[in-house]
Amino acid sequence: MKSSLLDELIDALRCLPGVGPKSAQRMALHLLERDRPGGERLAAVLQDAMARIGHCKVCRTLTEHELCRVCADPGRQRDVLCVVETPADVLAVEQATGFRGQYHVLLGHLSPLDGIGPEELGLDRLEARLDEGEIREVILATSTTAEGEVTAHYIGELARARGIRSTRIAHGVPLGGELEYVDRGTLSHAFEGRREY
Amino acid sequence: MNRVHTTGFILHVRPYRDNSHILDLLTEAEGRTACLFRGRSQKARSFARYELAWQGRGELKTLSLLEEQSAVVLAAQRLACGFYVNELALKLLPRQIPLEGFFEDYAHTVAALARPDEDLEPLLRGYERSLLHYLGEGLESIDLAALEPEACYVYEAQRGLRIAGPGERSRGACVHGETLRELLGGGVQTPRGRQEAKRLLRGLLDHHLQGRRIMSRALFPGAAGQRQENREP
Numbered sequence: 268m269k270s271s272l273l274d275e276l277i278d279a280l281r282c283l284p285g286v287g288p289k290s291a292q293r294m295a296l297h298l299l300e301r302d303r304p305g306g307e308r309l310a311a312v313l314q315d316a317m318a319r320i321g322h323c324k325v326c327r328t329l330t331e332h333e334l335c336r337v338c339a340d341p342g343r344q345r346d347v348l349c350v351v352e353t354p355a356d357v358l359a360v361e362q363a364t365g366f367r368g369q370y371h372v373l374l375g376h377l378s379p380l381d382g383i384g385p386e387e388l389g390l391d392r393l394e395a396r397l398d399e400g401e402i403r404e405v406i407l408a409t410s411t412t413a414e415g416e417v418t419a420h421y422i423g424e425l426a427r428a429r430g431i432r433s434t435r436i437a438h439g440v441p442l443g444g445e446l447e448y449v450d451r452g453t454l455s456h457a458f459e460g461r462r463e464y
Numbered sequence: 465m466n467r468v469h470t471t472g473f474i475l476h477v478r479p480y481r482d483n484s485h486i487l488d489l490l491t492e493a494e495g496r497t498a499c500l501f502r503g504r505s506q507k508a509r510s511f512a513r514y515e516l517a518w519q520g521r522g523e524l525k526t527l528s529l530l531e532e533q534s535a536v537v538l539a540a541q542r543l544a545c546g547f548y549v550n551e552l553a554l555k556l557l558p559r560q561i562p563l564e565g566f567f568e569d570y571a572h573t574v575a576a577l578a579r580p581d582e583d584l585e586p587l588l589r590g591y592e593r594s595l596l597h598y599l600g601e602g603l604e605s606i607d608l609a610a611l612e613p614e615a616c617y618v619y620e621a622q623r624g625l626r627i628a629g630p631g632e633r634s635r636g637a638c639v640h641g642e643t644l645r646e647l648l649g650g651g652v653q654t655p656r657g658r659q660e661a662k663r664l665l666r667g668l669l670d671h672h673l674q675g676r677r678i679m680s681r682a683l684f685p686g687a688a689g690q691r692q693e694n695r696e697p
Binding site: 284285377379383413420425428450451452456459 | 475476478482505506507509510511512532534535537538539540541543544546547548550551554678679680682683685
């Protein structure tokens with residue numbers, strides 16, 4: 268039997284993360300039965316976004332312009348570069364900190380066992396940025412997984428080779444966390460990174 | 465249904481569907497194997513030793529216990545070496561075949577990587593030798609007493625040792641008797657010996673890799689113009 272348009276919509280919604288068949292069915296029925304204008308707006312914006320949003324020419328975050336809002340802002344510091352893995356990390360740093368420098372989005376991390384080395388990650392683009400001579404500090408804000416750590420180390424070496432200061436975001440016991448519930452690796456890291464108090 | 469209870473290390477974590485991961489494991493009971501793990505990826509870390517239990521048959525089992533026994537923190541270059549160690553195991557070891565002794569060699573290598581005063585080159589050469597031993601290379605069968613320290617030799621994968629021909633000496637394909645003695649004895653000390661040992665073991669590993677590239681070797685950035693081979697320990 269040929270699948271109906273409704274089936275097709277339900278199936279299409281399943282491409283979203285965390286959306287299984289039940290949730291997809293609820294979403295489709297909600298839009299069709301209770302919020303047609305919302306559905307039409309979603310369809311229009313989705314089509315527009317898919318067609319126009321690409322990557323910033325400088326930092327590689329998502330934007331529909333040639334330069335993203337951060338790269339185009341003349342009021343931001345040009346000599347501090349925060350290296351993150353994903354566009355979501357840019358949003359997280361922007362929302363949680365008062366950082367006023369530039370970003371470089373790697374769109375992933377080094378993962379040799381998945382076949383991703385420096386070349387595959389496009390680190391030559393970051394090297395070219397470091398070679399421009401404007402950057403004085405690189406903040407390594409990659410994740411604290413083994414892959415994120417090795418990525419930070421590699422980029423740190425690239426910065427050091429050019430005489431650029433590199434710093435790593437601190438990690439350890441989460442705010443409000445109790446020691447007995449913190450895993451061994453994190454606690455060991457937190458002890459290694461203790462500082463004067 | 466078969467239930468296996470053992471200890472092991474995670475070699476690699478791959479995301480699977482929304483909330484699951486496929487863990488490539490090196491275990492005491494079954495050697496290299498893979499298990500499905502339902503849970504947060506933060507709970508599954510490479511280089512930590514875990515108490516493990518799984519159920520199921522076939523290639524992919526479901527993990528029912530993942531309890532960290534001891535963790536090591538690898539940083540900087542030592543972490544890159546850890547990836548190298550794991551990548552070799554992942555690409556070279558057969559699945560589902562427990563290799564008596566290799567599990568201990570791996571555990572020793574990872575623990576030593578975490579010690580900041582441990583010399584990396586001999587450690588990695590020791591690990592490579594151990595892998596080659598389990599892959600059937602007979603470096604141990606070389607008669608050390610019969611080696612001339614300054615004579616040049618060629619060791620060919622799966623074939624063994626022979627005296628180098630005149631042309632081979634200039635191409636850097638050969639290894640001195642002294643290097644072989646040190647490598648198979650206590651450890652290589654001289655820069656020439658270390659270079660030769662690295663080249664010899666790499667050549668043998670490359671033979672077993674059958675054209676597959678070891679990506680972790682690219683994790684060692686070096687000075688401009690420096691050959692990749694000379695960047696890694």
